Amino acid sequence: MTTESVIPEGAEAKITTTETDLRDLRERLQGWLGRQLDAGSAPRVYNLTRPGHSGMSSVSVLFDLDWTAQGVPHTAHLVARLAPEATAFPVFPGYDLQHQFDVMATVREHSDVPVPHVWWVETSVEPLGSPFLVMERVSGAVPVDNPPYVFGGWLHELDAEGREALQEASVRVLARVHAIENPAAKAPSLTVGSGESSLRHHFESERAYYEWTRRNDGLRIPVLERAFDWLEANWPAEPSPDVLCWGDSRIGNIMYDGTSPAAVLDWESAVLAPRELDLGWFLFFHRCFQDLAEQFSMPGLPEMFRPSDVVAQYESAAGVEVRDLDFYLVYAALRHGIVMSQIERRRIHFGEADVPENPDEYVLHHRMLAQLIDETYEWEK
Numbered sequence: 075m076t077t078e079s080v081i082p083e084g085a086e087a088k089i090t091t092t093e094t095d096l097r098d099l100r101e102r103l104q105g106w107l108g109r110q111l112d113a114g115s116a117p118r119v120y121n122l123t124r125p126g127h128s129g130m131s132s133v134s135v136l137f138d139l140d141w142t143a144q145g146v147p148h149t150a151h152l153v154a155r156l157a158p159e160a161t162a163f164p165v166f167p168g169y170d171l172q173h174q175f176d177v178m179a180t181v182r183e184h185s186d187v188p189v190p191h192v193w194w195v196e197t198s199v200e201p202l203g204s205p206f207l208v209m210e211r212v213s214g215a216v217p218v219d220n221p222p223y224v225f226g227g228w229l230h231e232l233d234a235e236g237r238e239a240l241q242e243a244s245v246r247v248l249a250r251v252h253a254i255e256n257p258a259a260k261a262p263s264l265t266v267g268s269g270e271s272s273l274r275h276h277f278e279s280e281r282a283y284y285e286w287t288r289r290n291d292g293l294r295i296p297v298l299e300r301a302f303d304w305l306e307a308n309w310p311a312e313p314s315p316d317v318l319c320w321g322d323s324r325i326g327n328i329m330y331d332g333t334s335p336a337a338v339l340d341w342e343s344a345v346l347a348p349r350e351l352d353l354g355w356f357l358f359f360h361r362c363f364q365d366l367a368e369q370f371s372m373p374g375l376p377e378m379f380r381p382s383d384v385v386a387q388y389e390s391a392a393g394v395e396v397r398d399l400d401f402y403l404v405y406a407a408l409r410h411g412i413v414m415s416q417i418e419r420r421r422i423h424f425g426e427a428d429v430p431e432n433p434d435e436y437v438l439h440h441r442m443l444a445q446l447i448d449e450t451y452e453w454e455k
Contacts (some may be wrong), residue, residue: 089374090325091370092449096122096124096384099135099202101245102201102202103137103154107139107141110194115143116141116142118139118140118245120137120138120423121138123135123136123137123378124136130393132342134153134154135154136151136152136153138150138188139151142148146324149455151413152209153172153209154202154210155206156202156204156205157171158204160205163419163424165420166307166416167286169205171197171205171342172195172267173344174195174207174342175192175259176262177264177318178192178209179218180254180261180318181258181338182258184254184260186338187247187338188212188336189337190209190211191209192207192209193208193210194207195209212267213336214329214337215329215330216330217229218326220365221374223326224363224375225367226392230375234377236333237378237406239333239443241387244328244335244356245388245391246387248352248388248391250391251352252317252318252319252352254318264318271313272316272345272347273310273313273347273351276391280412283407284298284299284302287412289417291434293400293436295411296433296438297411297432301407301411301447304404305405305408308401308404309322309401310348310397311420312396313319314348314398315348316347316348317347317348317349319344319348319349320338320343320344320352321344321345321351321352321355322340322341322355323355324355324360325360327339329339348397349392350398350401351402351405353384353385353396353402354399354402354403355402355403355409355410356377356384357384358403360375362438362439380454381454385399409435410439410445411418411440411443414436414438418438419431422448
């Protein structure tokens with residue numbers, strides 16, 4: 075079963091992404107690398123390509139690099155991740171690639187989580203027009219977002235045992251990230267201001283992000299504001315202790331070799347927070363995609379990533395009890411709702427969508443979020 079053979083009309087959204095002149099980029103990147111490598115290294119950049127399913131929080135470019143060190147020729151297969159240019163109607167207010175670089179290096183050094191080696195980070199816009207980092211390229215398969223992997227593709231080709239193995243291995247990734255001891259000392263960019271809990275800091279950052287998305291049109295989205303109110307009213311009495319949270323914890327950010335994670339990617343949202351922040355995001359994303367499949371009368375993958383199964387697997391792997399999961403599921407739906415509202419504005423800006431009559435329709439999963447707030451949503455169908 076191939077993805078293309080099962081995708082119904084309307085399931086794949088047209089989303090304009092940043093265009094990159096690869097010829098110009100090759101020349102500028104090659105010049106920059108000449109300044110990073112030893113004199114006489116004679117770097118040559120070639121085989122530049124854009125991956126077919128690149129995210130919206132950054133621009134990825136694959137390339138090969140040849141150079142010489144002490145008379146010995148070397149070749150590396152690399153990835154450059156560039157922050158989008160401001161002219162591309164950004165989805166997020168900023169892109170802290172130094173933070174991502176630091177967190178990836180920390181996780182790679184202090185755990186066995188398969189994180190690609192990051193070679194360099196450049197925070198100036200001068201060399202390529204945007205800040206960027208360069209990391210090793212890893213081979214493998216990634217569950218795609220657009221159209222969502224639940225509609226078809228290689229996950230559907232796995233048998234039940236294979237999908238169960240992939241699920242367990244993915245949950246273990248979360249437990250292994252969360253097990254890193256004293257992460258704030260290892261990655262100082264994770265620290266939160268004194269006198270404020272990490273969860274409150276994260277929540278207020280999301281509120282500020284919502285206000286940033288409406289800075290130009292002043293649009294209020296009722297379902298998102300109801301979610302903010304619900305979360306305030308249902309705030310955990312005693313949140314779990316802080317751990318290093320991946321932040322964008324979902325299988326679409328894992329590259330797999332068969333059913334085993336080969337690379338864990340996209341660390342720009344990494345934070346200190348209760349572990350349930352990652353679990354809520356992890357569970358919400360799959361279920362949001364599954365609901366979308368069912369809306370198109372597609373079977374999806376309903377047996378995967380059921381909350382009760384994932385919680386049991388996580389508690390077994392991490393040796394801790396999961397708390398207040400309902401709160402974090404609603405919080406995940408709110409967070410993604412803010413992102414989706416800005417993506418919809420972006421699509422309207424580029425003429426890919428019309429302005430909806432109902433402001434809630436800026437949020438793709440607004441019905442799901444409303445049901446979560448009303449506590450009528452059924453997770454275990």
